Amino acid sequence: MNRKSERPIKITEVCLRDGSHVMQHQFTEDQVRRVARELDDAGMHYIEVSHGDGLGGSTLQYGKSFVDEMKLIEAAVDECKQATVAVLLLPGIGTVHELKQAHTLGAGLVRVATHVTEADVSAQHISMACELGMEAIGFLMMAHMASTEKLVEQAKLMESYGAQAVYVTDSAGAILPHEVHEKISALKESLSIEIGFHAHNNLSLAVANTIAALEEGATRIDGSVRCLGAGAGNAQTEVLLSVLDRMGINLGIDIYKMMDIAEHTVGPLIPRPQEINKGSLILGYAGVYSSFLLHAERAGQRFGLDSRDILLELGKMKVVGGQEDMILDVAAQLAKARKLEV
Amino acid sequence: MNRKSERPIKITEVCLRDGSHVMQHQFTEDQVRRVARELDDAGMHYIEVSHGDGLGGSTLQYGKSFVDEMKLIEAAVDECKQATVAVLLLPGIGTVHELKQAHTLGAGLVRVATHVTEADVSAQHISMACELGMEAIGFLMMAHMASTEKLVEQAKLMESYGAQAVYVTDSAGAILPHEVHEKISALKESLSIEIGFHAHNNLSLAVANTIAALEEGATRIDGSVRCLGAGAGNAQTEVLLSVLDRMGINLGIDIYKMMDIAEHTVGPLIPRPQEINKGSLILGYAGVYSSFLLHAERAGQRFGLDSRDILLELGKMKVVGGQEDMILDVAAQLAKARKLEV
Numbered sequence: 257m258n259r260k261s262e263r264p265i266k267i268t269e270v271c272l273r274d275g276s277h278v279m280q281h282q283f284t285e286d287q288v289r290r291v292a293r294e295l296d297d298a299g300m301h302y303i304e305v306s307h308g309d310g311l312g313g314s315t316l317q318y319g320k321s322f323v324d325e326m327k328l329i330e331a332a333v334d335e336c337k338q339a340t341v342a343v344l345l346l347p348g349i350g351t352v353h354e355l356k357q358a359h360t361l362g363a364g365l366v367r368v369a370t371h372v373t374e375a376d377v378s379a380q381h382i383s384m385a386c387e388l389g390m391e392a393i394g395f396l397m398m399a400h401m402a403s404t405e406k407l408v409e410q411a412k413l414m415e416s417y418g419a420q421a422v423y424v425t426d427s428a429g430a431i432l433p434h435e436v437h438e439k440i441s442a443l444k445e446s447l448s449i450e451i452g453f454h455a456h457n458n459l460s461l462a463v464a465n466t467i468a469a470l471e472e473g474a475t476r477i478d479g480s481v482r483c484l485g486a487g488a489g490n491a492q493t494e495v496l497l498s499v500l501d502r503m504g505i506n507l508g509i510d511i512y513k514m515m516d517i518a519e520h521t522v523g524p525l526i527p528r529p530q531e532i533n534k535g536s537l538i539l540g541y542a543g544v545y546s547s548f549l550l551h552a553e554r555a556g557q558r559f560g561l562d563s564r565d566i567l568l569e570l571g572k573m574k575v576v577g578g579q580e581d582m583i584l585d586v587a588a589q590l591a592k593a594r595k596l597e598v
Numbered sequence: 599m600n601r602k603s604e605r606p607i608k609i610t611e612v613c614l615r616d617g618s619h620v621m622q623h624q625f626t627e628d629q630v631r632r633v634a635r636e637l638d639d640a641g642m643h644y645i646e647v648s649h650g651d652g653l654g655g656s657t658l659q660y661g662k663s664f665v666d667e668m669k670l671i672e673a674a675v676d677e678c679k680q681a682t683v684a685v686l687l688l689p690g691i692g693t694v695h696e697l698k699q700a701h702t703l704g705a706g707l708v709r710v711a712t713h714v715t716e717a718d719v720s721a722q723h724i725s726m727a728c729e730l731g732m733e734a735i736g737f738l739m740m741a742h743m744a745s746t747e748k749l750v751e752q753a754k755l756m757e758s759y760g761a762q763a764v765y766v767t768d769s770a771g772a773i774l775p776h777e778v779h780e781k782i783s784a785l786k787e788s789l790s791i792e793i794g795f796h797a798h799n800n801l802s803l804a805v806a807n808t809i810a811a812l813e814e815g816a817t818r819i820d821g822s823v824r825c826l827g828a829g830a831g832n833a834q835t836e837v838l839l840s841v842l843d844r845m846g847i848n849l850g851i852d853i854y855k856m857m858d859i860a861e862h863t864v865g866p867l868i869p870r871p872q873e874i875n876k877g878s879l880i881l882g883y884a885g886v887y888s889s890f891l892l893h894a895e896r897a898g899q900r901f902g903l904d905s906r907d908i909l910l911e912l913g914k915m916k917v918v919g920g921q922e923d924m925i926l927d928v929a930a931q932l933a934k935a936r937k938l939e940v
Contacts (some may be wrong), residue, residue: 459805
């Protein structure tokens with residue numbers, strides 16, 4: 257593979273954070289200890305541990321955690337001999353207070369995540385992380401919703417706040433390989449910090465998109481063992497590492513051990529198969545938030561519409577999280593248009 | 599997408615043939631009727647129906663079918679208003695006799711499949727299919743094992759026998775996107791007939807590889823609804839169609855109906871989740887036959903080796919089906935080499 261960067265590639269395992277959604281935030285301390293210990297032993301670089309929606313996510317709105325995430329972070333740090341424990345923070349959900357607490361417990365890296373057009377809300381948290389001496393990384397979510405120009409503008413903001421890397425985060429699993437090439441190469445040209453890519457597998461493209469990102473010079477990638485992440489999961493770590501090995505790229509991680517963790521440790525935890533089903537596929541196809549699914553189903557029933565038509569329309573309109581009240585409006589408009597057609 | 603062909607793209611749904619492996623060849627007539635009827639209604643172009651190992655595969659060696667495949671072919675033909683029923687034939691397993699029978703029952707297309715280096719054994723069956731007035735297609739299996747030069751040579755043989763298309767068949771799910779580009783573009787330059795690509799998802803690349811094939815001018819592609827195919831399944835049809843639609847490529851198939859077939863008809867049939875697990879991953883990573891898995895496990899136990907080391911060695915040596923006796927030899931050699939190291 258021709259890579260446009262000479263920097264080493266660093267991978268973050270997200271099953272203990274993105275997978276928290278799948279587990280309905282019910283990870284036990286024993287589970288986190290065992291997974292972290294085995295990942296560390298396999299040579300994993302970073303292990304992200306947080307509520308699925310980041311620090312402070314354990315609420316009625318986002319789902320209460322079974323075990324306080326600070327306890328889980330502490331447990332993971334305790335198990336890691338070489339890996340760095342990472343945390344996720346969405347400003348508005350998590351606060352500087354929680355960031356400091358995670359740092360005190362030993363977390364060495366934070367990804368400060370905002371909607372792709374709202375990088376400006378990350379300034380305070382990125383600066384604070386730098387002050388604390390943590391690795392501070394910007395995480396631009398729902399990246400498929402922004403033009404490449406907008407994405408570059410927002411990434412530059414994060415760079416200006418002191419981020420050491422910025423991720424293109426394909427939260428809905430909606431980005432296609434040629435779009436990854438375009439977005440990552442534009443960032444690579446415009447920024448001097450590292451570029452990362454976080455994939456979801458809703459369109460079965462997570463591994464391919466991650467390779468595309470590496471080809472364009474990304475040096476930070478994410479994976480989830482056995483695809484344990486939201487939607488259809490992420491780039492499946494042990495598969496991704498196998499593909500990279502076949503391409504002559506060795507990250508210094510023991511692939512057999514990763515396969516064994518997937519089969520014997522993480523696999524048995526997963527409550528439902530991480531396949532691409534109707535729900536996860538439509539999220540990627542429409543490019544919308546997972547929280548829209550249920551609302552669209554209800555609106556569909558009310559207006560006699562296929563919920564997929566509503567979701568596709570919401571995707572086209574680039575409706576974002578927090579605008580759930582738009583769903584009924586969109587459904588009403590669609591129903592009216594249908595009536596006029598008849 | 600820039601496509602190097604102006605010909606229309608034709609897709610073959612393989613869940614009723616490749617999926618027969620997963621179903622241990624126990625499809626009932628009712629199941630086949632319902633799946634074929636719904637696929638036909640959605641606008642599917644070709645529906646392949648045969649034993650997993652092709653016509654005549656119902657044997658003790660390959661697994662006995664619950665229902666005679668001729669009965670299933672007849673049932674599928676009966677249900678199809680517009681789709682063409684296709685069959686698979688591996689010379690040596692299936693015979694000209696069975697081909698004629700399938701044709702009489704209404705099968706309109708046959709894929710004559712050989713190991714990638716053994717196209718010469720397909721001459722008789724391809725000629726016969728042409729004589730019968732069927733569409734005759736060559737299917738070069740385990741295509742990752744041949745150099746591009748060899749692949750082109752073998753494909754040309756099939757073209758000379760009268761094949762209207764030749765497929766690159768990634769039986770082990772071991773081909774990487776850049777290799778697809780290389781192989782398909784070489785075939786496109788050297789042949790005047792259509793080129794096809796049949797993917798497996800063992801390395802999570804089935805959809806991406808299929809897109810890569812289309813970009814290079816392939817016009818025949820395969821998918822399996824809900825990933826119901828051998829190994830980790832194929833390119834998941836409803837996902838592939840969604841991605842193609844997002845790229846502006848419309849095959850005239852109703853995507854919502856395909857999603858519904860996946861969720862409500864095929865999904866409930868599948869005996870185990872079509873995830874990428876330890877077994878399917880190592881097949882793709884090593885690039886070996888699925889029948890080697892159990893043999894390698896046993897040899898590993900006997901010689902105190904990790905079966906994956908044996909499989910990787912077999913992959914490097916390009917050992918093919920029928921050479922299972924090599925597995926013990928390879929294990930013995932590996933064990934000896936390990937001893938010398940100590």
